[in-house]
Amino acid sequence: MTQKRRPVAVVTNLEDPTADLVIDELHDRGVPVVRFDSGDFPATLSCSARIGGELTQWRGSVVTPSRVAELGDVRSLYYRRPSGFAFPHLDEQDARFAxxxxxxGLGGVLVSLPDCLYVNHPNRIGDAEYKPAGLAAAASSGFRLPPTLITNRPDDARAFIKEHGPTIFKPLSVPLYLRDGVSQTVGVAEVAVEEIDDGVAGTMHLFQSLIGKDADVRVTVIGDQIFAVRIDCDLLDWRTDYTTHTYSVIPTPPDIERAIFAYLRHFGLVFGAFDFALTRDEWTFIECNPSGQWAWMEPPTGLPMTAALADLLERGTNATR
Incomplete structure (x- = not known):
């Protein structure tokens, strides 16, 4: 099969408007796309794969109600936000086994496709989602970091706040958190010494020195392209109210650019959504989300991020640095 006819696989849930934009762009270019949610397995998604004997790479297919993706033909795989596997017809133990x-099985095949560009590889996403690993990689890549403590010791948390002054708490991971059946965002919050109680001992917590920032910066890296957007608002956590934002395109300093690509190489990523706190001309690393959102910034800035991502997926393995 020619490169032109090799499909792009998009693995995500059905309600993903960011993926919709990229798929529409690929369709406009005549690039075939096979979209599926791994959470639809086995109800409407099937997979069969073979290796061994004369086969040195996986061969077989993933089949959806409307598409077939031959494993050896996938040019790139855009791994977004698939839902989890569910087997409601089985009892708890059998469902856990299934x-x-x-x-x-299915996941293992999808991470082993031959001659395929991953944006990003699911295993590399998993590695990079650990905040302690991300902070360590950021420090070794040359970024400036705020003083940070990860602990379940209340006394250490109190001592950290006394040493560094204003301090914030943020979750190390954000699983689905429901309140009255509605999904909630667990935001960043300032925390005082007197708020630290023995409940801290119950699990790990992340504390960071509060940065007196002038603005936030979201840097979206797609392949070898960098799109940096300054976010002006008065919020501690800009994610809590997008209506308060003002956006402007901002140049990326050369030292930050070098650190960005060192960070991505460390984890084997080709896409990353970096967050920084901006104080005058100083950029302080906050985090990098290997599956971060970016599409909402495109209309107010005019940055061609959808086209850049489609370019990367269309080129496939020819796009690697």
């Missing part, structure tokens, strides 16, 4: 087989 989900494990699906994860390591």
């Amino acid at each position: 989900a494990a087989q699906a994860r390591f």
